[in-house]
Amino acid sequence: MGKLVVLTLLGAVLALIGERLVAFRQRTNASRAVEPVDLPNCHLIEGLENGSEDIDILPNGLAFISSGLKYPGMPNFAPDEPGQIFLMDLNEQNPRVQALNISDGFDKASFNPHGISTFIDKDHTVYLYVVNHPHMKSTVEKFKFEEQQRSLVHLKTIKHELLTSVNDIVVLGPEQFYATRDHYFTNFFLVLLEMIMDLRWTDVLFYSPREVKVVAKGFSSANGITVSLDKKCFASRMFCLRSPK
Ligand SMILES: [Ca+2]
C-alpha cells in the first residue's frame, strides 16, 4: 500500500513537471518557426557583436547602448571580456557605435551592464544609470556623461537589500527610479523552478535615498520598464500602472 502511494505521488509530480515544461515552451514560443522578413531599412551596426540588452535615446538623438551582458542561463559571446556602453548618433546618415571611456576608479573588469536609463538635470547635465551585475550581484551605477570627451564619469554605486535580480530601471529624478526584478530567487536552480512553475513572484520597486518599496507585484519575470512623459504612469511588460507619487 505504501509503495502504491509513493508511486502515485511520483507520477503526479512528474505529470505536473511535464505539463509545466510544455506550458513554458508555449509561453516562450520555443517551438515557433521563424519566418524570414525583408527589412530594407535595417542595416547591421558593427561593433555590437557581444549583444545589446538595452538602449536609451536622448532628445538630441544620441543613443546609449548596453552591451556584453553575462547572465546565468543566457548565451554569452565573450565570457572573458567586460561589458561596455556604446554611443550612437542617430542624426548621422549611417550611424556607427563608439565605446564610451569610463573614468578611473571604477572596476571596469567586472562591468556587466544590463538595463539603462538616462536623466537630464535642470542644469542640462546628462546622467546615465546602469544596472550592473559585478560577480552576478545587482547594483545600480550612476555616471555623468561627458559629451565632448565621449566618456562616462562614475559617481556612485547604489546597493540595497531589495535590489536583487534587477533587470531594468527608469529614472524619475536625481537618484530616484523604478526597478524591475526578473526573478524572485537568486539561486540558479530555484530560478529555473520559478520560471518553469510560472510562479509570478517578481515585482517593481521604487528607489529613492530615503525610501525603497515594492510598488507592483505578481509579474512573471518583470523585464523592461519605461515611464510616460508626464511621469504619472509606468509600464513593464505590457502592464500600465499608476505612479505611486
Ligand atoms: Ca531601460
Ligand SMILES: [Ca+2]
Ligand atoms: Ca531587459
